[in-house]
Amino acid sequence: ALLTAIAMRAEALSRDRLTDLLWPDLGDSAARNAFHVCLHRVKSRLGDDNVVVRTREGYRLGSDVRVDLWEIDRALGTLRTDDALDARQLAGLRDLYERLRASRPPKFDGWEWFEQTERHLRELRCEVAQALAKHALDDHRPQDALALCHEMIAYDPCDEPAREIAIRAYLESGDRAAALRHYRQYRDVLQAELQCEPSASLAELVGATV
Numbered sequence: 001a002l003l004t005a006i007a008m009r010a011e012a013l014s015r016d017r018l019t020d021l022l023w024p025d026l027g028d029s030a031a032r033n034a035f036h037v038c039l040h041r042v043k044s045r046l047g048d049d050n051v052v053v054r055t056r057e058g059y060r061l062g063s064d065v066r067v068d069l070w071e072i073d074r075a076l077g078t079l080r081t082d083d084a085l086d087a088r089q090l091a092g093l094r095d096l097y098e099r100l101r102a103s104r105p106p107k108f109d110g111w112e113w114f115e116q117t118e119r120h121l122r123e124l125r126c127e128v129a130q131a132l133a134k135h136a137l138d139d140h141r142p143q144d145a146l147a148l149c150h151e152m153i154a155y156d157p158c159d160e161p162a163r164e165i166a167i168r169a170y171l172e173s174g175d176r177a178a179a180l181r182h183y184r185q186y187r188d189v190l191q192a193e194l195q196c197e198p199s200a201s202l203a204e205l206v207g208a209t210v
Helices: 002-007 015-022 028-046 068-079 087-100 106-110 112-138 142-155 160-172 176-194 200-206
Strands: 052-054 059-061
Touching: 002 015, 002 028, 002 059, 015 028, 028 052, 068 087, 068 112, 087 112, 106 112, 112 142, 112 160, 142 160, 160 176, 160 200, 176 200
Parallel strands: none
Antiparallel strands: 052 059
């Protein structure tokens, strides 16, 4: 938990911030002692005193340590584009998608302080899935696009871009009835969750009489 907390961001975290995150129920003295014992165990377990370094601002990972989250953020920043994906970019997105799909140990579910990072990872996965789904649809692979859309919709049933890709995929497959069912399901979800209607452009896509 300590190693994960330090790895969530590149900048240093103060000892007080780390103890507040990991030992909120302990007094100041007990929390500081728990921190130093845990830090000693981390370094001993990893066999390297330079994995976690202390600076004036606090504690951070050493400059030689690789962190998937940081690498994914950087890689996705270079892949965000409105242009058609070339083979290298497509391969990069597929690699990011597989890395973002990796599951975490059950213990992470008990770390309330990790929830924001978990949400960020899910949003990144949906962003990558959307880009891949658009490419699959443009490449006339509607079933691949649908598989990706289902994952995005499972995370956020009100995700209209994912709903639009799914509807277009059904239409591309020649299954207008499925497209209409999907639109109606989305409309029901919006009414229940947000008390609003799908966009006019989405209604026009499947027919204004739905």
